[in-house]
């Protein structure tokens with residue numbers, strides 16, 4: 001059974017690996033046998049984490065809001081013979097304004113990081129896999145907020161809804177090359193992105209309506225991530241896998 005989820009011989013790129021889910025994902029993929037590339041803007045953090053992981057881990061700087069930075073990252077990896085066949089498009093930001101008060105820059109920033117960047121990263125990764133005639137797996141980190149609504153997060157929700165549908169488009173177009181594309185849709189997991197929000201009255205009330213009556217533990221994502229990344233999910237593509245303790249199916 002271990003063999004089914006094994007990532008031995010695979011190389012995984014995780015964007016936004018300097019904190020929260022991305023840092024955790026890097027550990028999970030590494031523990032399953034993959035070589036991992038931890039990428040984020042805060043190079044000191046990803047370097048420290050790669051050092052902690054030891055063999056089969058390296059860190060690289062990336063700013064996914066700039067196409068040139070994404071291309072440079074892939075070129076740097078290729079120059080040292082690294083071809084990534086697992087991509088975890090995890091880097092993300094949230095925003096916090098109601099639409100009537102929102103500056104256009106907030107909209108642009110969120111869409112740029114959460115929707116445009118996963119497209120650019122996936123396209124570059126897929127181009128390189130196709131050229132090398134190799135299969136791969138792309139996991140886009142969406143959110144239950146791509147399926148349901150919440151106040152003051154319109155661009156975030158639009159980006160995640162867009163990412164779920166982009167996942168389907170990419171899955172459709174890349175299937176012929178042996179590249180699977182799926183989305184993971186987490187509920188609430190406490191990280192830097194939402195620690196203030198989770199203390200709010202609104203969040204506390206929302207959490208009481210989660211059928212399992214708790215927020216997620218990062219380990220709750222391990223199985224779903226490995227399912228999508230490994231050959232255990234060989235016949236899954238275009239899927240949006242919800243991991244939320246039932247939050248998105250709560251009673252209306």
Ligand SMILES: NC(=O)c1ccc[n+]([C@@H]2O[C@H](COP(=O)([O-])OP(=O)(O)OC[C@H]3O[C@@H](n4cnc5c(N)ncnc54)[C@H](OP(=O)(O)O)[C@@H]3O)[C@@H](O)[C@H]2O)c1
Nearest residue numbers: 016018020021040041042063064091092143188189191193
């Ligand atoms: N936590 C949750 O409850 C939850 C639920 C559903 C979905 N998600 C999604 O999970 C993903 C990770 O979020 P998180 O909760 O782990 O939050 P987090 O701790 O704030 O992590 C966000 C990561 O994104 C990176 N990032 C942001 N802008 C970037 C850029 N321009 N270029 C490169 N990296 C960038 C940050 O690294 P640097 O600042 O070092 O660049 C950081 O590592 C996001 O896509 C988020 O939407 C989270």
